[in-house]
Amino acid sequence: MSAPPFLNWEEGEVEELFSRDARVMAPSAIRALSKVTADPAIISLAGGHPSADSFPAEEIKRILAELSRDLDVGLLQYGATAGHEGLRREILGILLERGIKAGGEELILCSGSQRGLDLLGRVLLDPGDIALMEVPSYPGAIACFRNLRVEMMGVPQDGEGLVVERLEEVLGSLRSQGRRVKLLYTIPNFQNPSGATLSPQRRAAVAELARREGFLILEDDPYGELYFEDGEREKLRPIASISGSPVVYISTFSKILAPGLRTAFVWGPPTVISKVELAAQASDLCSSMLDQRIIYEYCRTGGLRRALPRIRTLYREHGEALLGALEESMPKGVEWNRPRGGFFLWMRLPAGLEAEEMLQAAVARKVAYVPGRPFCVDGSGANALRLSFSKEPPERLRQGAHALAETVREQMR
Ligand SMILES: Cc1ncc(COP(=O)(O)O)c(C=O)c1O
Numbered sequence: 442m443s444a445p446p447f448l449n450w451e452e453g454e455v456e457e458l459f460s461r462d463a464r465v466m467a468p469s470a471i472r473a474l475s476k477v478t479a480d481p482a483i484i485s486l487a488g489g490h491p492s493a494d495s496f497p498a499e500e501i502k503r504i505l506a507e508l509s510r511d512l513d514v515g516l517l518q519y520g521a522t523a524g525h526e527g528l529r530r531e532i533l534g535i536l537l538e539r540g541i542k543a544g545g546e547e548l549i550l551c552s553g554s555q556r557g558l559d560l561l562g563r564v565l566l567d568p569g570d571i572a573l574m575e576v577p578s579y580p581g582a583i584a585c586f587r588n589l590r591v592e593m594m595g596v597p598q599d600g601e602g603l604v605v606e607r608l609e610e611v612l613g614s615l616r617s618q619g620r621r622v623k624l625l626y627t628i629p630n631f632q633n634p635s636g637a638t639l640s641p642q643r644r645a646a647v648a649e650l651a652r653r654e655g656f657l658i659l660e661d662d663p664y665g666e667l668y669f670e671d672g673e674r675e676k677l678r679p680i681a682s683i684s685g686s687p688v689v690y691i692s693t694f695s696k697i698l699a700p701g702l703r704t705a706f707v708w709g710p711p712t713v714i715s716k717v718e719l720a721a722q723a724s725d726l727c728s729s730m731l732d733q734r735i736i737y738e739y740c741r742t743g744g745l746r747r748a749l750p751r752i753r754t755l756y757r758e759h760g761e762a763l764l765g766a767l768e769e770s771m772p773k774g775v776e777w778n779r780p781r782g783g784f785f786l787w788m789r790l791p792a793g794l795e796a797e798e799m800l801q802a803a804v805a806r807k808v809a810y811v812p813g814r815p816f817c818v819d820g821s822g823a824n825a826l827r828l829s830f831s832k833e834p835p836e837r838l839r840q841g842a843h844a845l846a847e848t849v850r851e852q853m854r
Pocket residue numbers: 489552553554555556579581628633661663692693694695700704705
């Protein structure tokens with residue numbers, strides 16, 4: 442019997458098989474780097490993986506033992522698309538602490554905020570719609586919108602996050618062409634990749650602009666709990682907490698508990714949430730009830746509340762180790778910011794150096810980072826790179842910074 446015809450198709454012909462959406466899909470630069478960083482000898486300042494030391498292994502073991510002792514087989518069943526009832530209640534409490542007074546019909550759980558972004562993209566965006574993105578921004582969101590064939594336009598950031606005057610300029614220029622912006626995707630807290638935090642004044646200004654100009658704010662907040670100093674907390678209140686602002690807010694347990702438990706939550710107007718629920722029903726029916734039950738128990742018994750101060754200290758120590766070592770070792774002409782929380786900082790190389798070209802030399806010195814271009818929808822970022830201080834322990838962060846400084850020095854020669 443001969444093979445089905447498509448198995449014999451030449452590469453060009455196979456393209457015909459794919460949908461228009463599939464044809465624009467492209468590999469992720471960060472995922473591609475994971476082959477390099479899988480080598481334990483490489484110090485990875487690349488991926489945004491949480492530190493394994495942040496995982497509450499003992500508590501999770503205890504919860505798993507209790508759950509298995511008296512297994513509720515209902516957890517092995519399909520669950521509600523909106524999520525585990527108990528965990529939903531816990532999340533309403535978490536939202537309230539962040540200043541968001543939410544009702545149950547305004548909330549849906551999903552397996553990771555990456556899926557949340559995809560579902561939201563599908564219910565909010567058509568091919569050709571305009572989404573404004575911070576420059577630089579999270580490549581996972583860029584990939585998601587690109588796959589939906591959305592037109593992305595960049596808004597620059599400075600040390601206080603996205604620059605509102607520049608946002609107004611972009612909006613004005615599009616308005617004069619008779620074009621409408623559908624949404625602004627923003628990560629106001631310890632942004633990935635810039636590490637910048639949007640100031641409270643700018644949050645209010647962005648919310649006001651969105652109201653006036655009629656676009657939606659898609660606020661992504663995986664890192665807001667990970668501030669280094671308690672004094673920061675008040676400044677991190679989500680835009681979603683500003684009354685009357687047109688926001689859909691998404692957050693996750695990935696960076697404050699464990700990404701392997703694949704649980705995130707989306708808050709927004711009930712009309713949007715019920716559409717997301719319909720999209721989810723066609724996508725995965727429901728997320729894992731077992732994962733959500735574990736998180737529920739962890740939250741209900743105060744595990745998250747107890748762990749957060751420890752996790753904040755852990756990442757502050759990581760951040761200080763990397764920043765201190767960069768200051769000691771980087772040659773003049775290299776610039777970076779000093780994030781006050783989160784996982785990342787953004788570095789600019791001296792003129793003439795390109796982060797993509799330099800990567801091989803860095804890997805030869807056993808350190809990896811992510812070059813800046815995949816983060817920038819406007820094609821910029823060639824001389825920039827993202828450094829992550831989340832995964833590696835402080836000693837390796839210091840070694841990594843020194844190796845990177847050596848690499849830069851060598852390239853400058
Ligand atoms: C800004 C941002 N959004 C979303 C995600 C995806 O997180 P998850 O799908 O694990 O919830 C990440 C992960 O790095 C992120 O940095």
